[in-house]
Amino acid sequence: MMKNSHDFDYGALVTDDRVNAAVYTTPEIFATEMERIFHRGWVFIGHASEVPNPGDYRLKHLGRQPVIMVRDQAGQVRLLLNRCRHRGAGVCTEERGNLRSFRCAYHGWTYKLDGALAGVPYPEAYGEDFRREEYGLTKVPRVGDYRGFIFGSLSAAGVTLEEHLGRTREQIDLFVEMSPAGEIDLAPGAQKYRFTGNWKLQVENGMDGYHPPVTHESIVMAVERQRGRKFDTYTADSPAVTRDLGGGHAMLDFRKCPANRSLNRETYSKTPGDETFRETYADAMRRRYGEARAAEILQAGGTHMLIFPNLIILGVQLRVISPLAVDNTEVAVYPALLRGVPDEINEIRLRGHEAFFGSAAAGSPDDTEMFERMGAGFAATLEPWVYMGRNLSGEREDGDGSMVGHVMDEMTQRAIWRQWKKLMTGEAVTHKPVRSPARHVSTNPESIPAK
Numbered sequence: 260m261m262k263n264s265h266d267f268d269y270g271a272l273v274t275d276d277r278v279n280a281a282v283y284t285t286p287e288i289f290a291t292e293m294e295r296i297f298h299r300g301w302v303f304i305g306h307a308s309e310v311p312n313p314g315d316y317r318l319k320h321l322g323r324q325p326v327i328m329v330r331d332q333a334g335q336v337r338l339l340l341n342r343c344r345h346r347g348a349g350v351c352t353e354e355r356g357n358l359r360s361f362r363c364a365y366h367g368w369t370y371k372l373d374g375a376l377a378g379v380p381y382p383e384a385y386g387e388d389f390r391r392e393e394y395g396l397t398k399v400p401r402v403g404d405y406r407g408f409i410f411g412s413l414s415a416a417g418v419t420l421e422e423h424l425g426r427t428r429e430q431i432d433l434f435v436e437m438s439p440a441g442e443i444d445l446a447p448g449a450q451k452y453r454f455t456g457n458w459k460l461q462v463e464n465g466m467d468g469y470h471p472p473v474t475h476e477s478i479v480m481a482v483e484r485q486r487g488r489k490f491d492t493y494t495a496d497s498p499a500v501t502r503d504l505g506g507g508h509a510m511l512d513f514r515k516c517p518a519n520r521s522l523n524r525e526t527y528s529k530t531p532g533d534e535t536f537r538e539t540y541a542d543a544m545r546r547r548y549g550e551a552r553a554a555e556i557l558q559a560g561g562t563h564m565l566i567f568p569n570l571i572i573l574g575v576q577l578r579v580i581s582p583l584a585v586d587n588t589e590v591a592v593y594p595a596l597l598r599g600v601p602d603e604i605n606e607i608r609l610r611g612h613e614a615f616f617g618s619a620a621a622g623s624p625d626d627t628e629m630f631e632r633m634g635a636g637f638a639a640t641l642e643p644w645v646y647m648g649r650n651l652s653g654e655r656e657d658g659d660g661s662m663v664g665h666v667m668d669e670m671t672q673r674a675i676w677r678q679w680k681k682l683m684t685g686e687a688v689t690h691k692p693v694r695s696p697a698r699h700v701s702t703n704p705e706s707i708p709a710k
């Protein structure tokens with residue numbers, strides 16, 4: 260097995276208030292990130308609602324590993340590595356669909372939905388020592404499901420998914436419980452785009468409360484004109500906060516902003532005065548959750564949170580970040596529909612998603628443009644540092660163990676980098692050493708180069 264011989268001093272690349280831009284541009288650092296962050300800890304893969312029926316599958320990534328998320332015949336969601344156990348061809352090439360089995364196009368080895376090898380052509384030439392049960396598609400060693408959010412880990416042992424998710428679970432609950440049925444639906448699919456730049460630029464940007472009034476100035480001004488008043492979110496006395504939830508998880512917390520109420524008239528009414536479906540929805544929520552919890556969900560339900568390292572839950576969508584190379588990133592944005600709500604609610608969610616987040620919408624392309632400008636800027640290496648010290652001294656504890664700052668502080672970026680540094684230096688361990696690692700997985704701690 261190839262040894263990783265890179266021995267960067269990761270601790271020195273990230274300080275309290277700045278990051279050396281080598282972390283965005285160096286292929287060897289990218290390779291080590293894949294190994295230490297994506298191929299060890301828990302990584303978001305997909306949502307159970309994407310594969311509602313047996314045989315439904317989606318092609319996904321776990322770090323750089325190609326993965327099939329499939330619902331098997333017994334109804335269980337499986338994560339299988341998309342690699343034929345014969346000579347290694349991908350067994351599935353269509354991005355989504357429904358199949359009864361996976362048949363490799365090269366020599367025809369065929370696998371059941373749970374990954375078991377069902378049969379091989381011309382089997383008589385294989386001797387008695389060829390045991391079919393040893394040649395099923397390789398399973399992702401650990402699969403976890405929290406409220407339909409499916410995560411995978413290539414490490415056979417380590418912190419539980421619940422431990423990994425920590426404080427983010429409260430926000431996942433609020434997001435899912437926007438549905439009176441307690442279920443979101445990602446079946447409509449995703450818009451995907453790629454940008455030339457490093458994956459962490461999108462991760463940082465998703466939690467960046469400093470940029471919207473500038474990067475997105477044109478759409479902010481247009482909406483303010485339409486509404487006839489200014490946003491109260493990005494102001495010096497904004498009640499919104501940045502929040503470091505620990506473990507690299509972070510959020511922009513708008514719960515105290517009246518204008519961000521999930522159920523406010525502007526967001527969830529088609530026309531002023533048209534309240535019927537809004538009331539139908541609110542009634543269903545009160546019946547399901549009771550008065551107090553329904554009010555809390557309707558105020559706080561559209562969270563804005565990063566689940567480290569690759570999932571952002573953002574208002575009405577899931578945003579999944581897939582690093583492809585040091586300077587090539589795929590982003591998939593999934594509008595999340597709510598089950599058990601009047602159609603108008605989902606229609607408004609979809610239209611809102613398209614208007615700001617689509618690949619040809621008014622918001623996301625602004626951000627992508629900034630990532631590519633940063634890539635151009637990073638070519639100037641005489642001064643390699645990027646500065647993230649905005650109100651470092653203003654970080655404060657919030658009683659529940661999380662840290663908060665003003666919504667336009669760079670605390671969320673620092674939260675991400677603190678975790679990155681811990682994982683890359685080995686200070687934080689998300690996995691446990693495995694004595695006999697599965698053949699395809701590098702979980703052996705001895706493969707980590709000494710610094």
Ligand code: FES
Pocket residue numbers: 343344345346347348363364365366367368
């Ligand atoms: S590579 Fe898949 S059957 Fe030969």
Ligand SMILES: [Fe+2]
Pocket residue numbers: 464470471474475622623626
């Ligand atoms: Fe943005």
